[in-house]
Amino acid sequence: MGQVIYSLDLIGTFVFAVSGALAAARQKMDIMGFLLVAMAAAVGGGTVRDLVLDSGTVFWAADANYFYSIALAAVFTFFWAHKVSSRFKYLVWADAFGLALFALIGTQKAMAMGLQPIICVVMGAFTATLGGILRDILCGEVPLVLRREIYVLAAVAGSLTYWGVTNFGWPGEPALLAGFLAALAVRGPAIIFGWSLPVYGRED
């Protein structure tokens, strides 16, 4: 199971890195800019989590496979993405998969340290969403996930479900699957139907 999660984690890292590289493309950056924004998007959330939890050398510095996954995504996007006209369509679903996975990994790591439930959920949400926020800041944009579409909420739903069923006694694998499905159950319809949370002052 650990190997499966690890492989999925590297794939999720690749997907988030592509979202970073596409943002770099919109800013007409060079390949180094692609690499850095891809890195921020892919491991920014997990980095903040590891720093806040004080869990030693940050995960991607201790295991270069994350960087290779990111570099592959950055180079791939730099050279071929502009030929893919409808590139965004599938990416948004791959991103939902990464969002769900990263939320669970973050929650799991915080739970393993025995932190309070709400903090474990916050760590899941951080892991899943701060990378995208960092990506937008590096590109000079107000982070979109904070005002459009149901995004952070999906991470929270996955984290909360995982925490809940684990404490209900479910073993690791079914608990992860339940959390994963909960996150997708919130994010999926939001993608299909364009759902958003109400924003402040809408009625003004």
Add this chain to the structure above:
Amino acid sequence: MGQVIYSLDLIGTFVFAVSGALAAARQKMDIMGFLLVAMAAAVGGGTVRDLVLDSGTVFWAADANYFYSIALAAVFTFFWAHKVSSRFKYLVWADAFGLALFALIGTQKAMAMGLQPIICVVMGAFTATLGGILRDILCGEVPLVLRREIYVLAAVAGSLTYWGVTNFGWPGEPALLAGFLAALAVRGPAIIFGWSLPVYGRED
């Protein structure tokens, strides 16, 4: 005394979180955006301080009361703030109180680790002001505290005073009070009279 400081700390956290939530309101974010910007404003400074000092799990991850205080502020602001027309008037004073308190807490933490005086003062200023800067960055604004009003200087005045009188031999409580009053003595008139530090190139 520890309990008093702790209670004040949670109140200061609430106030800073409200300032974050109001910034999120200006950007028309959803409730998740409110929560995140409120968090950045309220605990961003202390988080950077804890990371730089390498003082273990960051304070708010080890004690969920900070998060509850922030969540309360975010939800409260999201639902009721738009009915408060003159909301900014009192907030700026509550913010001055938080500024003074956070500066002292940051300085105290650095002094407890035996760091050099100037670094203790910098840590006080970081704790008090980096949250507001992070808040502005998340909202796509050039941080205001860096060019308008005497703000960072008030944190420095409080930190410096606290450090000074502590080394002069004053015990904890009077030293904290002295630092607190020093910060307010700088920030208060700046609020009332709209004082600013001279900015670069004014004479151009």
Add this chain to the structure above:
Amino acid sequence: MGQVIYSLDLIGTFVFAVSGALAAARQKMDIMGFLLVAMAAAVGGGTVRDLVLDSGTVFWAADANYFYSIALAAVFTFFWAHKVSSRFKYLVWADAFGLALFALIGTQKAMAMGLQPIICVVMGAFTATLGGILRDILCGEVPLVLRREIYVLAAVAGSLTYWGVTNFGWPGEPALLAGFLAALAVRGPAIIFGWSLPVYGRED
């Protein structure tokens, strides 16, 4: 040799701090803003490196000389820079020197922890370039180094060379010199001839 590197490090810190202070000048900040942006530019990269490596109290908090170097640069720039009309001309070369040095220091620190080669190179690039990126974010600009001129690549060239010749068996001093010259060999012509890496979508 350690003393020489340390002295050069403080000089590099001063130079990077000046670049931060000049950015603060463009934003018409006050002296506190100058200090903060100078700090971000000068020690931002090394701070992220130390945090990611989890190498204890961040270097500048453990040794106030870095702060003194930054404060000197901020005050100097605040009061006298506007009288220097052609100030940018020499600064860009001083900056290249700092870029090369910081890349080597970052790589060295990561190598001393036994991290994988590619991570050591990334740490070199982070140390040399993240400060400038943080500076630009604080000033509300999309980081320039990500799309103009060959900048990050020079840091990578220096780091890679240093890592390579060290593993080839070269002792510390010649290895540092080789890395230094490699970084300058990439950055120098880029400054003189205005070379850039190709950016994404140029052919569109």
